[in-house]
Amino acid sequence: AAVEVSEKDKIIHNIMTQYLPRDVDSILKQIVNHVEYTLARTKYNFDEQHAYQATAYSVRDRLIESWNDTQQYFTEKDVKRVYYLSMEFLMGRYLNNALLNLGIESQYQGALKKLGFDLDEVEHQERDPGLGNGGLGRLAACFMDSLATINYPAWGYGIRYKYGMFEQRISKEGYQIEIPDYWLTAGNPWEIERLDVKYPVRFYGEIKHNGKHYEWQGGEVVTAIAYDSPIPGYDTYNTLNLRLWSATPASEFDLDSFSRGDYYSAVASKEAAEKISSVLYPNDATEAGKELRLKQQHFFVSATLQDVVRRFKKKDRPLTELHTKVAIQLNDTHPTIGIAELMRIFMDHESMGWSAAWATTTKVFSYTNHTVLPEALERWSVDLVEKLLPRHMQIIYEINRRHLEEVVKKYPGDGDKLMRMSIIEEGFPKMVRMAVLAVVGSHHVNGVAAIHSGLVKSRLFPDFYKEQPDKFLNMTNGVTPRRWMQSANPALSEVISRWLETDEWVSNYELCRGLEQFVDSADMQREFREAKRTNKKRVAERIKKEFGVEVSTDAMFDIQVKRIHEYKRQLMNVLSIICRYNAIKRMTPAEKEECVPRVCIIGGKAAAGYVIAKHIIRLINGVSKVVNNDKDVGDLLKVFFMTNYNVTLAEDIIPANDISQHISTAGMEASGTSNMKFVMNGGLIIGTMDGANIEIREEIGNDNMFIFGLLEEEIDRARNELKYGGYQHTDSRLQEAMKQIEANKYCGKDVSEPLLKNLQPYNDYYLVTRDFSSYMDAQARVDEEYKNQTSWVKKTITSVARMGKFSSDRTIREYGEQIWNLEATPFVPSSVAYKTV
Numbered sequence: 001a002a003v004e005v006s007e008k009d010k011i012i013h014n015i016m017t018q019y020l021p022r023d024v025d026s027i028l029k030q031i032v033n034h035v036e037y038t039l040a041r042t043k044y045n046f047d048e049q050h051a052y053q054a055t056a057y058s059v060r061d062r063l064i065e066s067w068n069d070t071q072q073y074f075t076e077k078d079v080k081r082v083y084y085l086s087m088e089f090l091m092g093r094y095l096n097n098a099l100l101n102l103g104i105e106s107q108y109q110g111a112l113k114k115l116g117f118d119l120d121e122v123e124h125q126e127r128d129p130g131l132g133n134g135g136l137g138r139l140a141a142c143f144m145d146s147l148a149t150i151n152y153p154a155w156g157y158g159i160r161y162k163y164g165m166f167e168q169r170i171s172k173e174g175y176q177i178e179i180p181d182y183w184l185t186a187g188n189p190w191e192i193e194r195l196d197v198k199y200p201v202r203f204y205g206e207i208k209h210n211g212k213h214y215e216w217q218g219g220e221v222v223t224a225i226a227y228d229s230p231i232p233g234y235d236t237y238n239t240l241n242l243r244l245w246s247a248t249p250a251s252e253f254d255l256d257s258f259s260r261g262d263y264y265s266a267v268a269s270k271e272a273a274e275k276i277s278s279v280l281y282p283n284d285a286t287e288a289g290k291e292l293r294l295k296q297q298h299f300f301v302s303a304t305l306q307d308v309v310r311r312f313k314k315k316d317r318p319l320t321e322l323h324t325k326v327a328i329q330l331n332d333t334h335p336t337i338g339i340a341e342l343m344r345i346f347m348d349h350e351s352m353g354w355s356a357a358w359a360t361t362t363k364v365f366s367y368t369n370h371t372v373l374p375e376a377l378e379r380w381s382v383d384l385v386e387k388l389l390p391r392h393m394q395i396i397y398e399i400n401r402r403h404l405e406e407v408v409k410k411y412p413g414d415g416d417k418l419m420r421m422s423i424i425e426e427g428f429p430k431m432v433r434m435a436v437l438a439v440v441g442s443h444h445v446n447g448v449a450a451i452h453s454g455l456v457k458s459r460l461f462p463d464f465y466k467e468q469p470d471k472f473l474n475m476t477n478g479v480t481p482r483r484w485m486q487s488a489n490p491a492l493s494e495v496i497s498r499w500l501e502t503d504e505w506v507s508n509y510e511l512c513r514g515l516e517q518f519v520d521s522a523d524m525q526r527e528f529r530e531a532k533r534t535n536k537k538r539v540a541e542r543i544k545k546e547f548g549v550e551v552s553t554d555a556m557f558d559i560q561v562k563r564i565h566e567y568k569r570q571l572m573n574v575l576s577i578i579c580r581y582n583a584i585k586r587m588t589p590a591e592k593e594e595c596v597p598r599v600c601i602i603g604g605k606a607a608a609g610y611v612i613a614k615h616i617i618r619l620i621n622g623v624s625k626v627v628n629n630d631k632d633v634g635d636l637l638k639v640f641f642m643t644n645y646n647v648t649l650a651e652d653i654i655p656a657n658d659i660s661q662h663i664s665t666a667g668m669e670a671s672g673t674s675n676m677k678f679v680m681n682g683g684l685i686i687g688t689m690d691g692a693n694i695e696i697r698e699e700i701g702n703d704n705m706f707i708f709g710l711l712e713e714e715i716d717r718a719r720n721e722l723k724y725g726g727y728q729h730t731d732s733r734l735q736e737a738m739k740q741i742e743a744n745k746y747c748g749k750d751v752s753e754p755l756l757k758n759l760q761p762y763n764d765y766y767l768v769t770r771d772f773s774s775y776m777d778a779q780a781r782v783d784e785e786y787k788n789q790t791s792w793v794k795k796t797i798t799s800v801a802r803m804g805k806f807s808s809d810r811t812i813r814e815y816g817e818q819i820w821n822l823e824a825t826p827f828v829p830s831s832v833a834y835k836t837v
C-alpha cells in the first residue's frame with residue numbers, strides 16, 4: 001500500500017538525502033569541519049590527538065546515519081529484539097574497527113595523509129575503554145559485532161563506568177601496582193549522551209500495600225542517564241546500539257539539607273548517587289560480594305527493563321506478549337536481579353497478576369553461565385537484599401515458595417533435593433543463590449563450551465537438568481574475525497584474501513577451509529611465514545622499547561596472556577621456564593646449537609585483592625630479570641612480563657604468537673577465548689583437555705595441538721591422592737626449580753614461601769606438580785616440532801583453515817536459532833523515509 005507522506009516528510013526528505021560521501025576529499029572536509037566546529041580549533045593548528053578526535057567525530061557521523069535508519073527500520077518492521085545485559089563490555093578501541101566495518105579505511109588513510117597525519121598514529125591516540133575484566137566482558141563485545149554483522153536486531157545494555165579496569169604498572173621490584181583508569185579524560189567521541197533518556201532507580205525504603213498492589217516507597221532514588229554508542233556491522237548497513245547507564249542524583253541538589261545549612265549532606269547524596277556507576281569491580285571469575293556491587297547490578301537492570309518495557313509499549317499490545325518481541329540474555333548471574341525487577345514492574349506498575357507476570361518473565365529471560373568455580377557463583381545475604389531491595393526480596397521469596405511447592409509435589413519428603421533446589425540457602429546468614437534464581441527464571445540455560453555445559457548440567461544444576469533437560473544447552477564461545485584477524489593482523493589477512501581470491505571470509509569464516517588445498521604450496525608457506533615475521537618484528541620492537549632487550553624473531557614466540565589466576569596455572573609456566581633456564585645453563589656448546597631459542601611472553605592483571613596471583617607476577621618478573629641478564633643463556637631464552645594487558649595489547653601481540661599456552665587444570669576454564677584468537681592468527685596451542693581447547697582439537701586435529709595433563713574426570717582422584725599422600729611428584733627438574741625459589745633466587749621470602757606452600761602435595765589444589773612432567777614432555781614435543789619449520793607452518797595453515805566454528809558469527813547464529821528465535825533483518829534503504837546511497 002502507498003505510504004502516506006506528510007508535507008513535513010517531503011521537506012525533510014529533500015534535505016540531507018544522501019549518505020555522507022565516501023571519497024577522500026569529502027572525508028578530508030568532514031574531518032577539518034569537526035576540527036573547526038566540534039573541537040573549536042583553527043584548521044591551521046591541530047595535533048594528532050585533535051586529528052583523532054575530528055576523525056572519530058566524522059566516522060561517528062556515518063554511524064549515526066545508518067544507526068538511525070536501522071532503529072527506525074526495526075521499529076517499522078516491528079521485529080523481535082534481543083537485549084544483551086552485561087556488567088561488562090570490553091570493547092577495545094573503536095576507530096579502526098569502525099573504519100573496517102564501514103569498508104572506508106583506505107579513504108580515511110588518504111584524507112589524513114593529505115592533512116599530514118598517519119592513520120596508524122592517529123588510531124593510537126584513542127583510549128582503550130576497559131569496561132570489563134577479561135573473557136566475559138570481551139565476549140559481550142565480540143557478540144555485539146557479530147549481532148550487527150549478521151543483521152540480528154539487538155541492543156547491548158550495561159554500565160558506563162567512569163573508572164574502568166585499573167591500569168597495571170610494575171614496580172621496579174617487580175610487583176603489580178594498580179592505577180585508577182579514568183578513561184574519559186579526553187572525552188569519548190563514540191558516545192551520545194541522551195539526557196532525554198533517563199529513569200529513576202530506587203534503593204532501600206519500605207513496602208506498602210495500597211489495597212490494589214504493593215508500593216515501594218522511601219529510601220534513595222537515583223537517576224540513570226543513557227549514553228549510546230553505535231555498533232557497526234561488517235559489510236552491512238545495520239548499526240546497533242550499546243546503551244550504557246550512568247548514575248546521577250535524582251534531584252540535582254538536595255536543597256532541603258542545603259537550606260538547613262547542612263551543606264555536606266547536600267553534596268554527599270550527589271556523590272553517593274554518582275558512586276554507583278563510578279568504578280568497575282576488578283574481579284574475574286570471583287564474586288565481589290559488596291553492597292555497592294549489588295547496587296550497580298540493580299541500577300543498570302532496572303533502568304534497562306524500564307527502557308525495554310517503554311519501547312514495547314509504544315505499540316498498543318498486552319505486556320503478556322512481551323516475549324514475542326523481547327528476548328533478554330543474562331550474561332552470567334550479574335543481571336539476575338532483573339527477574340525479580342521485571343516481576344515488580346509487571347505487578348506493581350502494570351497491574352499484572354502473579355501467574356501472567358511469571359509466565360511472561362520466564363519466556364523473556366535466558367541465562368549464560370561462564371564458570372563452575374564455587375567462588376564465582378554469586379550469593380547475596382537475604383539481609384542485604386531485604387535492606388537494599390525489600391520488594392525484590394519479597395518477590396524472590398514468593399518465586400521460591402511456588403518453585404519448591406512444585407518440587408515437594410514431585411518429591412515429597414526429599415528434604416535434600418528441596419535444599420539443593422532452593423533459591424534460598426538456609427544457614428546463618430541465609431543467602432540468595434543468584435544462579436538458582438537465574439535457572440528458575442529462565443527458559444534456557446547455557447554453558448560456553450561443550451565440557452563446561454556438561455559440568456553445568458552434572459555438577460552445578462543436576463536436579464534442574466533432571467527435571468528439564470531441554471532447558472540446558474551448550475553455546476560454544478566464539479570471537480569476531482573482524483577485530484581479531486582483519487584489524488589485528490592485516491599481514492595475514494591479506495595473504496588469506498589473496499589465496500582465497502575474496503575477503504568474504506571476514507564475515508563467512510568457513511570459506512577459510514579453502515586454504516587447505518594450498519597447504520603444500522611453498523609460496524603460501526612462505527607468505528604465512530613472512531606475515532608471522534612481520535608481526536614478530538613489531539613485537540620485538542615493542543620489547544626493545546619497553547625492556548631495552550633485543551630479541552631474535554627466529555626464536556619461538558611463546559605467549560600466555562590472560563587474567564592471572566591459580567587455575568590458569570601461570571605458575572606452572574614460570575616453573576617450566578626456570579627448568580628450561582637451568583637446562584640451558586648445563587648445555588654444551590653443541591647442545592646449545594641444537595636448542596630452539598624461545599621468547600616467553602606472559603601478561604595479565606591480578607585482581608587487586610588476589611595476593612597469590614600478585615605473588616605469581618612478582619616471581620615471573622624475578623625470573624625474567626635473572627634469565628635476561630644471564631650471558632650464558634644469551635638469545636636462547638628471554639622472558640618478559642608485558643604490563644597492562646588489555647584489548648589493545650592483545651591485538652598487538654597475539655598475531656606474533658608461534659605457540660600459546662592454555663594450561664588450566666581440566667574442568668576449571670569454562671571455555672577460554674584467547675585460545676581461538678591465537679590459532680586464528682597462525683599459532684599452535686599447548687594446552688590441557690579443558691574448555692574450548694577440546695573443541696579446537698576436534699576441529700583442527702590432534703596433530704596440530706600439544707595436549708597434556710589430567711582429564712577432568714581424573715581430577716578429583718588426583719587431588720585425593722595428593723592430599724592423602726597417594727602421590728608425590730618425582731620430577732627432579734621441578735625439585736631443582738622449587739629449591740631455587742626457596743633460596744630466594746628469583747624473589748623474596750614474602751613471595752617464595754606462600755607460593756611453595758601451595759605446591760606442597762596437600763595444598764596443590766590446582767595440580768601443578770601433578771601435571772608438571774606431562775607438561776614438560778609436551779614442551780619438548782613443541783621444541784622438536786618447531787625445528788621443522790615447513791611442517792610447523794603447514795600445521796598453522798591447516799589450523800587457520802579449520803577454525804570456522806570459533807567465529808562468534810556461528811555462536812550468535814546458534815543463540816539466535818536455539819534461544820532467542822530471531823530473524824536476521826538486514827536494513828535495505830528503500831522507503832521514502834530513508835536516505836539513499
Ligand SMILES: [N-]=[N+]=N[C@]1([C@H](N)O)O[C@H](CO)[C@@H](O)[C@H](O)[C@H]1O
Nearest residue numbers: 135136285370448669670671672
Ligand atoms: N567469569 N567468567 N568467566 C569466563 C572469564 N573468566 O571471563 O568467561 C569467559 C567467557 O565465557 C570464558 O571463556 C572463561 O573460561 C571464563 O572463566
